[in-house]
Amino acid sequence: MHKTSARLLALLSLLQTPRDWSGDDLAERLGITSRTVRRDIDRLRELDYPIKTLKGPAGGYRLEAGTRLPPMLFDDGQAVALAVALQTAAAGTTVAEDAGRALATLRQVMPPRLRHRIDLLHLTAVQPPATAGDAHPVDAQILTDLSRALHAREELRFDYAPGPGASAGDVRRAQPHHLVTWRHRWYLVAWDLHREDWRTFRVDRIRPRTPTGPRFTPRDLPGGSVSAFITSRFRGNDGTTTDWPCRGEVVLRLPAADVAPFAQDGIVKELGPRHCRLLLGSWSWIGLAAAIGRFDTDVEVIGPPQLSIAFGELADRYARAARTASP
Template sequence: MPISSGPSTSRRMLALLSLLQTRRDWPARVLAERLEVSERTVRRDIDRLRELDYAIDATRGPDGGYRLGVGTRLPPLMFDDDQVVAITLALRTAGSLGAGIEDDAARALSTVQQLLPAHLRHRVESLAPAGTHGGDRRDADADPAVLLQVSEAIRASTELRFDYASPGGTTADRPARRTEPHHLVLHGGRWYLLGYSSDAGDWRTYRVDRLTPRTHTGRRFSPRPVPGGSPGRFVAARFKGSHDGVDAWPFHGTATLSRSLDAVAPFVGDGTAHALAPGSTRVTLGSWSWGALAARFAAYEADLADVEPAELREAFAELSGRAGRVH
């Protein structure tokens, strides 16, 4: 769509910069047509942008033109609405990367937010995750458009109706679900919706990458307090077998491993470990059952001693018996 006739020089230069960012090469003739000016005016505007430290390379050939190049420093950039949302989302979740960039990301986010027009500010403010928990981010592939729809329903306290795919990815023959959306939580590299199901009378968590929103019902609700007060801890607790939001495993045990603390500590996760002597480490772990807890300890491939409590020792005996029957 051509720019309206008679724009000011500054507005025309911004329009020119925006065009240069949308594709690699622009023939001078096409730029002039899009801006509704002469090619000579385009050349003058290119020179002005270069004076502002934009690296703009000239291209040769019958349709010689221009392309945005790489300069010695980052000049001001222009983004469309979807790009702004993507950048904001990435900056808001940077803390979960564990790469020591949290402070820089927070400053960058503050800068971006100060410059946003009101309609975009409202959209991105609702994208703040209620809690984060580190993990492999290869699975954090929720559609930004879906995240926006969910976050807007949270902000408006509007019941959300959606299709929910099975682990195999199908939603066939499944009725639409509905929930009172309360929080978005980033846990273990995935986005989760924490909502209250009026039908079940209980809190539920849903993976956002499996969720396809339907048209909102329009029913409003009053937000409820999350059990335990922290949405992030509540979701993390669900992965530990807890259903009341208490951040704890239902079963705990300790054992002494014939491994050094340096060899054990990286794999303790939410457990604890401390050195007893060189090559000997006392470890405390939790899980959702005694059998699962025994399997966690067995995964260290280390000799075990002083195993407590008795229920864990019995679980090891049962695990050993099952392993002996493998054929």
């Protein structure tokens, strides 16, 4: 009996590979006869695994989607990857509780060697603290609705809630392109039909309307990839380049080891025990000057001239603020 059970599990593991299997191939891989393969296929069907018999000279079998989720097998690498994904991928959505329960179920049936690996890889996806005007976490049903429109290539109509400080939302029409996450938030990348341009919409502010619009032919996304486009947009560019619009170089009177942890994607070069050179980018020259000003030390501007001008404008602004401050 144990031998039959082990053989059924091995057969199921092969059938879960996304391909068609002939009876002879399965018999050869399992070291059994084609007749035994047919009997084992029937046993799996009795357990509600939807296995389709393929017609043709050689015949064959394929595991298809059924009406409910059957038990599945994972190798060691798949199990570890699934556990890590369950700990991190649900961040910022209402499915986090379901992901936690799924992880607990997976861990319960793992052999000790895998459970130990999962415990060593225990991760916590930390959400940034909520700020005034922030919406609630993304609803899983909204993600599903947006994904369905993406797959069907149908235009979306949705109410878009305003951000902090705005007075009212509006109704938008867009051709969805991708769902992405960026710094713990979900965004919809879409072609805005009203503004005739690419936009990124916060998913937690979207409320889809029904029915969806007509089907459309997808446009080519600027930048060549979703990653490049999103990186470019959040750096203040048009989506075609991932570089910062403004980049400057300065010398700071601080050890390189003290600057590097706070330089984000900047480049830090050690010049001496108490000096380093910093190459940093930002979406504006004022923003770049303010970012460099966070380092509590003297600053020597290497270039370009726009950065020096920005430091001057910022100094005037701070001086006016100091003069008008309440006692």
